Amino acid sequence: MADLYALDLAFDLVEATPDAVLTELRRRLAPGGLLGSRGPAARIGGMLVGEFAPAARPGWALTVRQEIHEEQLPALEDLLLLLAPHIRPPGPVGRIRFHGHESPDLLVLREGRVVQVALDPR
Numbered sequence: 001m002a003d004l005y006a007l008d009l010a011f012d013l014v015e016a017t018p019d020a021v022l023t024e025l026r027r028r029l030a031p032g033g034l035l036g037s038r039g040p041a042a043r044i045g046g047m048l049v050g051e052f053a054p055a056a057r058p059g060w061a062l063t064v065r066q067e068i069h070e071e072q073l074p075a076l077e078d079l080l081l082l083l084a085p086h087i088r089p090p091g092p093v094g095r096i097r098f099h100g101h102e103s104p105d106l107l108v109l110r111e112g113r114v115v116q117v118a119l120d121p122r
Helices: 019-029 070-086
Strands: 004-013 048-053 060-069 089-097 105-110 113-118
Touching: 004 070, 019 048, 019 060, 019 070, 070 089, 070 113
Parallel strands: none
Antiparallel strands: 004 060, 004 089, 048 060, 089 105, 105 113
């Protein structure tokens, strides 16, 4: 399982997020979806979660902790591209860590895209 990543996401989506985007996100959070695993994590420790609900202020709140395999990274990129225009506010939205590394890379919303920023040059 050397191709495993620990993924953590936590951000809000604006109230005006289109229904089609919300539907796709719900599909990815459902059992069998990219972000649909729940329960004890097999390799990264802790629990796997995926919660999506109305936020405290108008809009939607998303929190995810998942084990992602390398072959799932393109699907994750596609999902983040879909969500990026609706994330509020710009800045850090999560982190991703290759299973064999000590420190994660930040996932940051910049200029309408989610980019990966290394915290520890390897």
